[in-house]
Amino acid sequence: MASLNVGNLGEFLREQRRTAQLSLRQLADAAGVSNPYLSQIERGLRKPSADILQQLAKALRISAETLYVQAGILDERSPEAAGTRSVILADPSLSERQKQVLLQIYESFRKENGLDDDTDTDSAADGSDADHPQASN
Numbered sequence: 001m002a003s004l005n006v007g008n009l010g011e012f013l014r015e016q017r018r019t020a021q022l023s024l025r026q027l028a029d030a031a032g033v034s035n036p037y038l039s040q041i042e043r044g045l046r047k048p049s050a051d052i053l054q055q056l057a058k059a060l061r062i063s064a065e066t067l068y069v070q071a072g073i074l075d076e077r078s079p080e081a082a083g084t085r086s087v088i089l090a091d092p093s094l095s096e097r098q099k100q101v102l103l104q105i106y107e108s109f110r111k112e113n114g115l116d117d118d119t120d121t122d123s124a125a126d127g128s129d130a131d132h133p134q135a136s137n
Helices: 006-019 024-031 035-042 050-060 064-071 079-090 096-112
Strands: none
Touching (some): 006 035, 006 050, 006 064, 035 050, 050 096, 064 096, 079 096
């Protein structure tokens, strides 16, 4: 299991908060966490859950995946996969929960097709699938 990189996460969160011109209190309120808890995260004393990271990302208007990578929960992905993820995460018509479910489904399909860390997505993108010959409906 990957350990959380809490120190770097805290520094990253503080930088994002300052860039967004939010006080600690404003971000804590927007994310639904207490001021002391957020302060402890920023100082590297606490390991936030994925749900808390998602709330913080939403409040900062950045992708939850960005925080997951900073926290060491997720590895950085191939450019093609990152592009797909970015499009899903940027869609304003989807809720945060819907985005996360879509990303989980996308990951499971990539793993099923042997493309978990592979940058070659041509065979998956062209629609050809030898296991399922019914191409027309």
